[in-house]
Amino acid sequence: MNARLALCLLVAGCSSAPLALRDMGSFHVGGREVTISGKPVKEVVFTPGGVPAKIDPNGTYVAEAMYVQYFLPANRRGAVPLLMWHGGGLTGVTYESTPDGREGWLNWFVKRGWDVYNSDAVERGRAGWAMYPDIFKSEPIFLPKADPYGRFRMAGSQFPVQAYDNFMRQVVPRWTTTDEAIIAAYTALVDRVCPCVLLFHSQAGQFGFRVAQARPEKVKALIAVEPAGQGDPRQVDRLKAIPTLFVYGDNIEKDARWPQIRKNGVAFGEAMRAAGGKVELVDLPQAGIRGNSHMLMMDRNNLEVAALIQRWLEQQGLYQ
């Protein structure tokens, strides 16, 4: 190791601080066994010139597990692990390098001393997916390039639009019938690695709040980044001991769908507060952070938003 790096590692706040990890790794968690029958056996040549194999698709599958990758900093400062849950049609890549190659929230929070668990939910990425309609009950939805650009409020935003194609390379097929399987796997993850903080985006709004309602004693804070869904409104009291932050980006009022989506989140937060919960809601433009799209963690000012979340976590006493 060179002397400059060694010095960096020993001096807090070094501007080009590397990532010093005590460990990193991955695992799968959750899922269930499903037995399939009545399908024909196939003879498959997997590789040109290879040796044919008989593949019998009947039998028992391990379906609906999820994938988790963890990065544990040498100098741990977060009181509990920070779990990052991506949105719909996406994977844990959401929190890695931005589509234009800048630092994402994963590296940023690891460098600040958080044990981060970044994951791919059931149905996508390294979690894999199951045959349909046998196991998953519907067909997947594929998003052409034109679709997220509008729904994710990217026009005129801080999103690095020159790298939009790289963002679309991150998009994976999505089902609308896997919510319960996703929640079951996330619950298994929480049982394995928590107490923790849950940071969740968009589709995962539903998952974050519902899993916290299932395991309130294991969740020390909730960070809902533009949640597109909420928890069970009849069980808001189960969240009352969990400090919660809602974060919304810019230009919501100009969109056809986002005013209602935000209103749903606000109403859920108000119900949590009425039940005795500690809920803060930040509309970023009101905090002087302007131009954010739905993909806040990829926007040009993504680290400003990360710093706002970090300050809130410090205020909750979750950072040493």
Added chain:
Amino acid sequence: MNARLALCLLVAGCSSAPLALRDMGSFHVGGREVTISGKPVKEVVFTPGGVPAKIDPNGTYVAEAMYVQYFLPANRRGAVPLLMWHGGGLTGVTYESTPDGREGWLNWFVKRGWDVYNSDAVERGRAGWAMYPDIFKSEPIFLPKADPYGRFRMAGSQFPVQAYDNFMRQVVPRWTTTDEAIIAAYTALVDRVCPCVLLFHSQAGQFGFRVAQARPEKVKALIAVEPAGQGDPRQVDRLKAIPTLFVYGDNIEKDARWPQIRKNGVAFGEAMRAAGGKVELVDLPQAGIRGNSHMLMMDRNNLEVAALIQRWLEQQGLYQ
């Protein structure tokens, strides 16, 4: 950082050495635009209680890109980056923590100072997949639990069979019609990050050798771990300047398919040698390393195999 860790970072060979990285991140590379037409527009409610969205599946897609995650050690000792390419029905998880939670080849080589690029090829994992039969030309194949156990020679092997279900959680759907797309994306990856060493397993035998034939000047060594396919036999001369190591596990002669699969690899290696290439072939039992299944990088003695590869790389002058 605590004093013990700081010392570890400064002292070579510290037994509990953490991972000191100068950077880590990810990107997608390759792919092509495909236009789809003639499909009905759907109204989709993505999240219960959410706001319906009209999804028009017609339009332009970015398909057949691949995903790459990189880990760059602070103390770089590999002369060039080391690219790890997984086998069929699998993802880059192959090289991460083993199914029973031990250290995998990714961490092991990063700790030894190699810049490692671990990836998910087209069709799987974080690369995503495309609609079929519109873009991918066949249906995917799903593997029930019983299938790989036999084909991958796990019975009585060093594979950690108590964690077999965790291995099956890593298995993803597989196509047999995407080889050309996979090769195109791997070639784009080589163009982006090489000169490099390619380490490839099983199905990726075909990809490693063929991409090296397409870009021989960019590939400084090839490590074929139980390759299930080879390159173009008419172009073996394009590989003659690239030192190549074949590695095979144990119990091949007891299997129905593996004697022929190994024979195909041996014949390709001999053709490379006849064309002037420098080719070594190690049958691990002959080297005193016994009991390896097809998943060498997950077997209980996986780090012994890694060390054998490391020594070979050192002998090629690729380690400083």
